[in-house]
Amino acid sequence: MHALLMAPFETLGFMRTALVACAALALANGAIGTLLVLRRMSLNGDVLGHAVMPGAAIGFLYGGSSAGWLSLGGLVSGLAVAVLGGLVGSGRARDDVGLVAFYLVALSLGVVLITWRGSNVDAMRVLFGTVLAIDYRALIQIAVVSSVVVLAVAALYRPFTVAAVDPAFLRTVSPLLPYQMMFVVLVVLVLVASFQAFGTLLALGPMLLPAAAASLWSLGVAASIALAVLLGLVASLTGLLISYHGNLPSGPAIVLAAGLLFIMSHALRSAIKLVRGHA
Amino acid sequence: MVQARDNREAGPIVLHEVTVRYGLQVALERVSGQFPPASLTAVVGANGAGKSTLLAAIAGGLRLAGGSVQRPIGGLLGFLPQRAAVDTSYPVTVAELVALGGWRQFGAFRAIPASVRARATEAAAIVGLHGNLERRIGALSTGELQRALFARLILEDPAAILLDEPFAAVDAQTTTVLMDQLIRWYRDGRTLIVVLHDLALVRAWFPTTVVLARRCLFWGPTESALRVLAT
Numbered sequence: 001m002h003a004l005l006m007a008p009f010e011t012l013g014f015m016r017t018a019l020v021a022c023a024a025l026a027l028a029n030g031a032i033g034t035l036l037v038l039r040r041m042s043l044n045g046d047v048l049g050h051a052v053m054p055g056a057a058i059g060f061l062y063g064g065s066s067a068g069w070l071s072l073g074g075l076v077s078g079l080a081v082a083v084l085g086g087l088v089g090s091g092r093a094r095d096d097v098g099l100v101a102f103y104l105v106a107l108s109l110g111v112v113l114i115t116w117r118g119s120n121v122d123a124m125r126v127l128f129g130t131v132l133a134i135d136y137r138a139l140i141q142i143a144v145v146s147s148v149v150v151l152a153v154a155a156l157y158r159p160f161t162v163a164a165v166d167p168a169f170l171r172t173v174s175p176l177l178p179y180q181m182m183f184v185v186l187v188v189l190v191l192v193a194s195f196q197a198f199g200t201l202l203a204l205g206p207m208l209l210p211a212a213a214a215s216l217w218s219l220g221v222a223a224s225i226a227l228a229v230l231l232g233l234v235a236s237l238t239g240l241l242i243s244y245h246g247n248l249p250s251g252p253a254i255v256l257a258a259g260l261l262f263i264m265s266h267a268l269r270s271a272i273k274l275v276r277g278h279a
Numbered sequence: 280m281v282q283a284r285d286n287r288e289a290g291p292i293v294l295h296e297v298t299v300r301y302g303l304q305v306a307l308e309r310v311s312g313q314f315p316p317a318s319l320t321a322v323v324g325a326n327g328a329g330k331s332t333l334l335a336a337i338a339g340g341l342r343l344a345g346g347s348v349q350r351p352i353g354g355l356l357g358f359l360p361q362r363a364a365v366d367t368s369y370p371v372t373v374a375e376l377v378a379l380g381g382w383r384q385f386g387a388f389r390a391i392p393a394s395v396r397a398r399a400t401e402a403a404a405i406v407g408l409h410g411n412l413e414r415r416i417g418a419l420s421t422g423e424l425q426r427a428l429f430a431r432l433i434l435e436d437p438a439a440i441l442l443d444e445p446f447a448a449v450d451a452q453t454t455t456v457l458m459d460q461l462i463r464w465y466r467d468g469r470t471l472i473v474v475l476h477d478l479a480l481v482r483a484w485f486p487t488t489v490v491l492a493r494r495c496l497f498w499g500p501t502e503s504a505l506r507v508l509a510t
Contacts, residue, residue, distance in 0.1 A: 173382040
């Protein structure tokens with residue numbers, strides 16, 4: 001048991017670092033992911049996830065695979081898309097062909113830019129992340145971003161809620177502050193912090209899957225966030241252990257574990273409904 | 280909690296040649312007139328006559344293509360848009376929704392004071408939602424949701440209130456309860472502008488009526504307005 005669960009973290013520093021990074025990300029992802037799911041903005045998250053890609057690629061051209069340059073590039077292009085794409089304004093029904101076109105272009109452009117100067121390995125790293133290669137500086141960066149995001153969500157909890165429930169009302173009582181914009185900025189921040197670990201393709205996984213699993217239980221917002229964080233932590237731990245023992249890529253393993261939790265949550269929920277229906 | 284207000288100092292809401300376009304389409308053309316303080320006005324007209332546009336223009340959420348809207352200085356304006364675009368799937372309770380009406384007392388960050396919670400409970404009772412405070416808004420019927428939004432307006436305590444089709448898809452009993460609240464607001468000395476389809480209600484309760492068909496066809500006593508409509 002000990003060898004199975006504890007030994008990898010005791011003996012290997014990079015496993016410990018990865019676990020701490022995932023835990024920090026789980027906190028921010030739980031909060032932001034829950035709000036995204038409740039606002040039915042998952043697709044926007046997906047678009048933003050891809051929007052990070054071309055910027056990260058340009059960052060790579062400048063600074064190689066240093067986490068700082070990749071993040072800065074990703075942050076800039078993510079924010080640019082958030083602002084330009086009108087994601088900020090409506091938040092609802094949009095042209096889905098446009099969105100699909102956008103992220104195909106963003107993805108291809110990113111891959112082309114990276115392989116132009118780098119290798120396929122570099123492209124893979126940007127696409128799928130490298131949880132196990134997170135160094136001390138990257139860990140600090142992730143911890144700082146996660147803390148800032150969690151604090152910001154706590155502080156802006158009420159306006160975010162009202163912006164989701166009744167945006168017209170929020171405009172009448174508080175017309176000056178662009179809360180919608182602030183929310184999208186937080187989403188981009190988390191995605192950028194997350195993409196060193198999970199890559200631009202998978203960064204949305206640890207954000208949405210635990211939150212989606214938690215939201216099935218129709219709890220209040222705070223309880224839903226807490227459950228999402230818990231599920232995120234469980235998925236991180238399980239995923240890391242699976243990747244260690246099975247010699248599998250760790251980012252995808254964590255996302256898979258989160259996906260399994262979502263399916264289990266769904267099945268359990270359906271089973272309970274079925275039993276209650278018969279009782 | 281209901282105190283008579285004196286809005287006469289606040290002054291009327293004055294429209295001057297208000298014109299609104301959506302792209303090339305003219306939604307409102309050179310509408311002029313004024314809503315005096317402490318007045319109750321119905322806005323009627325066919326679909327697409329610009330009724331909702333008029334309210335949005337008064338509320339200030341629209342860019343005017345021409346003309347101007349003069350709002351009373353300092354007077355708060357409460358606006359309930361049509362089928363208020365409330366996302367009822369979001370896990371929020373009736374008590375939380377109603378308490379938001381006191382936003383100006385607590386703003387975005389401070390805790391909601393006990394006094395506001397008490398007023399929210401009171402307002403919910405006025406619209407017949409007592410005992411429903413802890414229900415999620417997603418579990419409410421259209422009528423109950425409308426009652427909750429009226430309770431929130433009671434807390435907002437605005438000097439002028441704009442309502443867009445407040446009784447659409449709402450049951451008869453709710454209409455009675457909400458119409459009573461409308462009259463109470465009016466007697467309090469607030470300015471009310473209400474878009475309505477139900478001409479029987481207009482005839483029964485509204486002293487003044489505006490008839491719209493992109494342009495203003497009539498603005499005056501309800502009796503004459505209904506005669507204009509009939510022709």
